[in-house]
Amino acid sequence: MEISITVNGEDYRRDVEPRLLLVHLLRDKLRLTGTHWGCDTSNCGVCVVLLDGVPVKSCTVLAVMASGRQVRTVEGLERSDGLDPVQQGFIDRHGLQCGFCTSGMMMTARWLLDHNPDPSEREIREAISGQVCRCTGYENIVRSVRRAAELEAGS
Amino acid sequence: MTATQIPARVPTPTPTPVGYGSIPRKEDARFVRGRGSFVDDVQLPGMLYGAVLRSPYAHARIVSVDISAAEVHPKVRAVITGDMLDKRGMAWMPTLFGDVQAVLATDKVRFQGQEVAFVVAEDHYAARDALSLIEVEYEPLPALVDAKLALAPDAPLIRDDLDGRTDNHVFDWSAGNKAATDDAFATADVVAECEILYPRVHPAPMETCGAIASLDRVSGKLTVYATSQAPHAHRTMYAQVTGLPEHKIQIIAGDIGGGFGNKVAIYPAYVCAIVGSILTGCPVKWTEDRSENLMSTAFARDFHMHGEIAATSDGKILALRANVLADLGAFNGTAQPTKFPAGFFHMFTGSYDIAAAHCEVRSVHTNKAPGGVAYSCSFRIAEASYLLERMVDVLAHDLGMDPAQLRMRNLLRPEQFPYTCATGWEYDSGDYPTTLRLALEMAGYDELRREQAARREGGGDAPLMGIGLSFFTEAVGAGPRKMMDILGLGMADGAELRLHPTGKAVLRLSCMSQGQGHATTFAQIVSQELGISPDDIEVVEGDTDQTPFGLGTYGSRSTAVSGGAAVVVARKVRDRARIVAAAMLEALPDDLEWAEGRWQVKGVPSTGKAIAEIATAAHSGLELPEGVEGHLDATTVYNPPNLTYPYGAYVCVVDVDPGTGQVKVRRFVAVDDCGVRINPMIVEGQIHGGLADGVGMALMELMAFDANGNHLGASFMDYLLPTSMECPSWELGQTVSPSPHHPIGAKGIGESATVGSPAAVVNAVLDAIGVRHADMPLTPAHVWRAMQGRALRTDVALE
Numbered sequence: 002m003e004i005s006i007t008v009n010g011e012d013y014r015r016d017v018e019p020r021l022l023l024v025h026l027l028r029d030k031l032r033l034t035g036t037h038w039g040c041d042t043s044n045c046g047v048c049v050v051l052l053d054g055v056p057v058k059s060c061t062v063l064a065v066m067a068s069g070r071q072v073r074t075v076e077g078l079e080r081s082d083g084l085d086p087v088q089q090g091f092i093d094r095h096g097l098q099c100g101f102c103t104s105g106m107m108m109t110a111r112w113l114l115d116h117n118p119d120p121s122e123r124e125i126r127e128a129i130s131g132q133v134c135r136c137t138g139y140e141n142i143v144r145s146v147r148r149a150a151e152l153e154a155g156s
Numbered sequence: 157m158t159a160t161q162i163p164a165r166v167p168t169p170t171p172t173p174v175g176y177g178s179i180p181r182k183e184d185a186r187f188v189r190g191r192g193s194f195v196d197d198v199q200l201p202g203m204l205y206g207a208v209l210r211s212p213y214a215h216a217r218i219v220s221v222d223i224s225a226a227e228v229h230p231k232v233r234a235v236i237t238g239d240m241l242d243k244r245g246m247a248w249m250p251t252l253f254g255d256v257q258a259v260l261a262t263d264k265v266r267f268q269g270q271e272v273a274f275v276v277a278e279d280h281y282a283a284r285d286a287l288s289l290i291e292v293e294y295e296p297l298p299a300l301v302d303a304k305l306a307l308a309p310d311a312p313l314i315r316d317d318l319d320g321r322t323d324n325h326v327f328d329w330s331a332g333n334k335a336a337t338d339d340a341f342a343t344a345d346v347v348a349e350c351e352i353l354y355p356r357v358h359p360a361p362m363e364t365c366g367a368i369a370s371l372d373r374v375s376g377k378l379t380v381y382a383t384s385q386a387p388h389a390h391r392t393m394y395a396q397v398t399g400l401p402e403h404k405i406q407i408i409a410g411d412i413g414g415g416f417g418n419k420v421a422i423y424p425a426y427v428c429a430i431v432g433s434i435l436t437g438c439p440v441k442w443t444e445d446r447s448e449n450l451m452s453t454a455f456a457r458d459f460h461m462h463g464e465i466a467a468t469s470d471g472k473i474l475a476l477r478a479n480v481l482a483d484l485g486a487f488n489g490t491a492q493p494t495k496f497p498a499g500f501f502h503m504f505t506g507s508y509d510i511a512a513a514h515c516e517v518r519s520v521h522t523n524k525a526p527g528g529v530a531y532s533c534s535f536r537i538a539e540a541s542y543l544l545e546r547m548v549d550v551l552a553h554d555l556g557m558d559p560a561q562l563r564m565r566n567l568l569r570p571e572q573f574p575y576t577c578a579t580g581w582e583y584d585s586g587d588y589p590t591t592l593r594l595a596l597e598m599a600g601y602d603e604l605r606r607e608q609a610a611r612r613e614g615g616g617d618a619p620l621m622g623i624g625l626s627f628f629t630e631a632v633g634a635g636p637r638k639m640m641d642i643l644g645l646g647m648a649d650g651a652e653l654r655l656h657p658t659g660k661a662v663l664r665l666s667c668m669s670q671g672q673g674h675a676t677t678f679a680q681i682v683s684q685e686l687g688i689s690p691d692d693i694e695v696v697e698g699d700t701d702q703t704p705f706g707l708g709t710y711g712s713r714s715t716a717v718s719g720g721a722a723v724v725v726a727r728k729v730r731d732r733a734r735i736v737a738a739a740m741l742e743a744l745p746d747d748l749e750w751a752e753g754r755w756q757v758k759g760v761p762s763t764g765k766a767i768a769e770i771a772t773a774a775h776s777g778l779e780l781p782e783g784v785e786g787h788l789d790a791t792t793v794y795n796p797p798n799l800t801y802p803y804g805a806y807v808c809v810v811d812v813d814p815g816t817g818q819v820k821v822r823r824f825v826a827v828d829d830c831g832v833r834i835n836p837m838i839v840e841g842q843i844h845g846g847l848a849d850g851v852g853m854a855l856m857e858l859m860a861f862d863a864n865g866n867h868l869g870a871s872f873m874d875y876l877l878p879t880s881m882e883c884p885s886w887e888l889g890q891t892v893s894p895s896p897h898h899p900i901g902a903k904g905i906g907e908s909a910t911v912g913s914p915a916a917v918v919n920a921v922l923d924a925i926g927v928r929h930a931d932m933p934l935t936p937a938h939v940w941r942a943m944q945g946r947a948l949r950t951d952v953a954l955e
Contacts, residue, residue: 018281029279034197035190037413039362040446044872047362075190088188092180095841099671100187101362101413107188126880133872135362135414136671138844139880 004068008033009077017064023057024048026064027074035075035104039133046132049105050074056109058131075104078111086152087111087145096145098136105132110146119150174753175684178837181676182690183669192411195366195381196443203368204233206432206442207283208425209273209290210452211265214301214523214865215312216294218261218272226275226289231282234435235290236274236428238262246431248317249397252389252421252642253497255488256317257526259424265294266314266486267525268867269451274428276440299523299865300324302952303460303483306520314486314521324521326488331502332514332579340475340512344466348551353931354539355951356458356483356524356859358450358875359531361670363413365453366443369429373437377404382426384409384698385419385668386708389645391700393422398430409698415670416849416910417530418454420491420710447870454491455524455859456531458483458951459501459539463547471557473566475512476578478504478543482519482528489526491710492535493640493647499529499536500631502579506544507588507629507803508566513578523865532846532910534630535711545626545915546929553928558605559625559919560596564589567627574896581631583801584903585893586829592627595805595827598889599623604809619811619820622924628912629803632904633716637795642707648795649713650704651721653682653729655788657775659768661686661693663725666706667718668698672906673838674714678722680834681900685726686733686767687753704791712802712906715834716898721794723899728790733770736788739780740765740773800895800903804828808916812924817940819855819921821882826913827889831903843909844886850913852878854921858933862953 039047238260277283387407395402432440498517637646679690737755754764856876869875894901930942
């Protein structure tokens with residue numbers, strides 16, 4: 002099927018199998034490998050991207066369902082003037098170790114801060130509760146998102 | 157001067173830090189941009205994709221495998237079966253413990269999920285499609301699921317592939333002094349006994365395992381991109397399996413999305429990808445899916461333990477005994493030093509002064525996936541520590557003593573170090589009582605006990621409050637080469653350090669980061685030794701063509717072994733720099749001293765030469781003394797003199813809903829002593845992750861099986877991992893007891909919290925509900941049953 006999709010502000014047209022998952026479109030066809038794949042059951046959340054501004058697990062969205070819509074991935078976080086505060090927050094507070102869940106965590110954090118610029122620890126924990134990290138025990142991810150909120154408030 | 161003249165380059169205004177401290181990680185820049193290079197991110201020209209057909213049965217004879225329909229699928233380029241591999245002598249491969257494991261099954265399948273056939277196709281959807289076109293006829297056999305029945309006379313024989321094998325027994329192993337232990341038990345006031353299961357769990361890194369094999373038919377060179385925690389060991393094993401010469405094999409490990417011991421072994425599908433590349437002449441990528449990861453790759457634990465502890469009536473522990481049945485699965489794929497078939501389990505006297513100890517470990521095969529040594533277990537010290545820390549609480553329960561007081565009474569005292577324990581381990585350093593006191597203070601232990609007493613008095617439907625302790629000691633940094641090898645490869649690590657003419661450095665190591673921050677930590681080690689910025693030191697790992705030989709990263713050995721190598725090689729460079737600096741200063745090397753990151757004439761700071769200047773001179777025409785070659789580069793192989801012994805004291809506070817058995821971890825205090833901390837931020841991150849592992853294993857994680865050997869935890873729907881909602885905000889403290897034999901006193905931290913934390917959580921839950929023992933995972937249903945006095949075996953669902 003022919004689809005047209007906007008990813009990180011760029012328009013792509015592709016002829017894809019109807020069963021192709023969005024995560025595989027991004028990774029294998031568009032070569033945007035910053036979005037990862039980690040489970041078959043939409044439990045782990047390493048594949049989270051923003052679809053029309055809302056976090057989705059891209060392993061449970063068909064590429065054809067994203068046709069005509071806007072996708073934002075980790076590659077679309079950096080701004081022309083430098084890192085997004087979320088990216089900087091994760092660096093400043095050691096919010097990542099192996100880096101595999103990081104993209105999904107940061108996309109959810111971006112969405113959270115867009116809707117709630119001053120989230121509490123509890124609100125951050127709830128926002129990322131559908132995503133799994135095996136390295137950080139979540140503590141520094143929570144601190145990273147708080148740091149991002151502070152950076153954003155200060156800028 | 158004209159306006160267009162290029163200004164002289166000025167130094168950056170803020171000085172970059174040198175040496176140890178919590179600096180941001182060098183590796184983060186790529187990960188926060190989504191620019192990591194995980195194996196599935198790599199795409200090579202003309203690459204094909206593999207998929208594995210797996211057995212639906214736990215135990216069955218293979219009658220026939222018909223691949224004819226799959227072979228004619230328009231996108232399929234090759235289909236590989238066990239019989240095809242057998243003709244090339246590749247149907248079986250060695251495991252890390254000297255057993256053999258089927259690459260693709262030829263005779264029987266021995267666990268559910270075992271590899272039966274491998275399809276190579278033009279894309280991975282097509283490869284998956286073609287799997288359904290392969291017809292396999294199985295003759296189901298009775299499955300052996302319960303390790304406790306493995307040696308029964310009527311147990312099905314699993315390993316009939318091995319000549320002369322008549323039962324499912326793998327090994328018996330013992331350590332300690334049996335006579336002394338028996339004597340102590342015979343005369344003790346009190347003996348506490350308990351059956352304790354450390355169930356089968358799985359490391360489940362977020363990135364599953366995978367490989368890309370690419371054979372260049374012209375040069376004969378095989379390149380394997382792989383999720384490998386031990387690239388050099390993998391290269392040697394591939395040479396053995398494939399018959400290709402080792403110098404024509406290159407392993408590239410790239411970025412690894414978490415390992416935790418899951419990526420130490422070589423898996424059958426890696427070998428299949430190599431065969432696929434040999435057959436097609438194209439690179440072949442294979443990435444497993446989550447169910448494949450959970451069902452077929454290295455699991456952890458599965459130790460059925462019987463513990464006995466002998467003590468005086470006032471709580472002095474006299475002796476310890478353990479009898480263990482280990483379930484290894486269908487093949488012995490445990491990854492640990494050869495001389496220790498049960499790993500380091502016999503360090504089970506832990507942190508206490510116990511005069512006599514004896515343990516016996518018997519291991520058996522069952523119809524389950526192979527593995528056992530993984531999930532940050534420190535070569536089975538996880539099992540030993542859990543057993544002991546549970547037994548101490550059981551003893552406290554039986555004596556009616558406070559578990560903190562009982563621990564304090566028996567901890568090793570600082571003056572006993574170096575201490576040789578009853579089973580022969582020589583502990584390097586520690587001040588255990590200080591560490592425990594700090595943990596109790598941070599937790600407000602006495603206040604917590606008062607709150608608990610008040611709650612108990614109040615009764616009603618209020619949550620039941622529990623306080624749990626653990627005090628663990630690990631032995632990490634395997635290991636002294638004389639004692640430790642894997643498949644005959646001694647466990648020493650190489651390091652190479654190059655100093656470029658401008659004073660920038662490249663450090664090449666054999667270990668392999670899976671998120672531990674090696675690029676930063678090891679740069680800081682060299683920075684500290686040479687007085688140059690960590691930004692000026694590039695750390696190279698994971699590519700066997702670019703790095704010296706060594707055994708890789710697992711068992712918390714990176715800082716202890718490769719860290720030692722990094723120090724030694726940097727000091728070699730510094731010693732060479734002294735000779736060059738002496739020539740620069742027209743002095744004798746003996747007249748120089750190393751001060752504040754520079755070589756200077758003793759007592760004359762103005763003569764100081766920094767490493768960068770010396771590096772420039774070392775590459776210049778400067779005349780050097782006879783016999784000095786120039787340049788500053790150095791290499792070393794670090795063979796650790798002993799293991800290092802990190803330890804810690806943990807306090808967990810939980811609230812349990814008496815109606816549902818739901819456990820809420822309210823607080824977790826962790827005081828770790830890992831010797832010198834190079835990057836405290838990274839160390840704390842390592843601890844955080846391990847504490848979450850402990851919460852997961854204690855409360856949620858379990859690989860159970862039904863009577864037919866069907867895996868009941870084969871997806872993240874069923875194998876539950878802790879999320880941000882189950883984890884509290886961790887409260888960390890530290891003490892610092894440098895290791896006296898490590899060049900910078902560091903001990904390693906990678907696995908400490910995973911080893912130490914499960915017991916603290918379990919002890920807290922059992923303290924809350926007033927039950928002497930119940931096995932992990934303490935799910936709501938299981939806690940509720942334990943409260944009713946009807947605890948279950950958690951590992952088998954035989955009804």
